[in-house]
Structure formats: C-alpha cells, structure tokens
Amino acid sequence: AQKVTQAQTEISVVEKEDVTLDCVYETRDTTYYLFWYKQPPSGELVFLIRRNSFDEQNEISGRYSWNFQKSTSSFNFTITASQVVDSAVYFCALSEAYAYSGAGSYQLTFGKGTKLSVIP
C-alpha cells in the first residue's frame, strides 16, 4: 500500500530564512505521481505541483523549489526567503498509476502535513 510520511509536524522560521519541508513516500509501483498542496489558515487546499516518477528533474517556481530523488524516495519542498504569507500547512501526496491499491485505485494518499509558521 502507498504511504506518505511528513516527519516534521511543525516548523517555525523567521521571515527571509530558507526552509525545507521533507516528504518520504512508499510505493510498489514504478509509475506514480507526487503532489504538494498548500492549506493556508483560511482552510482551502491549493495545488502547488505535480511530478511523475520518470521525471527526476528539480523544479523551481519563483521562491519555491522541489527536489525529487527516487533513490531515497523523497520529494522535498524548499521555500527560499520565506514570507509571512507562506505560513500554512503543506501536504505531500502520492498517487499510484496502477491498481495495487485495490479498491482505492486512483486515490490520492496524503501525508499528515507540516505546519509552517513564518515569524515576522
């Protein structure tokens, strides 16, 4: 069964510091997809990025960057020069491409989330 672990429950940083949120996953599939979602204090879930298992290139989007390493089954998320508006809960999620999850095919399995607080 697929599993996502976000070991950091809560992180606090001072504004302008860099911060990395860790995500480790488990899957039996060779084809799978990884996602990051942001949940600000207002409560909605905002899609940030999708990465497939065949694309190990790192991705950068403004102050956000993602480091995908299949060798360590990790998909870490770094925020550079953090801002107060980055304060949120961040979820990493995994979706397998094939039916190893049985009745849960096509389900998105979420980690438990990391709460990031950026202090002014």
Place this chain on the structure above:
Amino acid sequence: EAQVTQNPRYLITVTGKKLTVTCSQNMNHEYMSWYRQDPGLGLRQIYYSMNVEVTDKGDVPEGYKVSRKEKRNFPLILESPSPNQTSLYFCASSLYSGSSYEQYFGPGTRLTVT
C-alpha cells in the same frame, strides 16, 4: 470561474439526524472524491467516483453514502451522523480518473455532530 463548491460551509447537527453535503463542479471533470481532514491524521479519502453512476469506497467509507447521478454533482450523505464524524470535509474533482491529474478542492465543510 472554474471551481468546486460545497454547501453548507459550516453545519452543526445532532446525532442521528440525516444530512447531505452538496458538492458541485463546473469544469466537466469526470473524477470526484470526498475527503475528511482530522487533526494528526491528514486527509483521508471517503468515497470517489470515476464517472456518472460509478462510485467506490476510499479508506474510510463507514457511515457515509454518495451518489453520482449527474457529472457535476457528488453529494455526501450521512444517514445517521455520529460525533466521530465531526470533521472538516473536502470535495475534490479532477479532469479524469487517472492518477496523473491534480485534484481541485472545494472550500471545505466543517461539520460538528453533537
């Protein structure tokens, strides 16, 4: 505006009183899903639907029902709510049911069962 809507946003009810949380999307998405979010547990899938009249259980389906009679709507039904169903509920949709498609989430429904 492309969106997933849920109603109501907040609901306080009593044990045993049937309720329905509606979910609607205007993106012509095939795949829809319900999740519940609880502290320390993250988001867990309740039910999902790959298309009209096609639904299946997720990780935590007990105590819930769903239906998908139209492509745009995917209501969540609690026939006899209990306090352990107090939670934050999210509806989501994606273009197709393939795992590569990101899901778009509604704003959430905070349910309290007393």
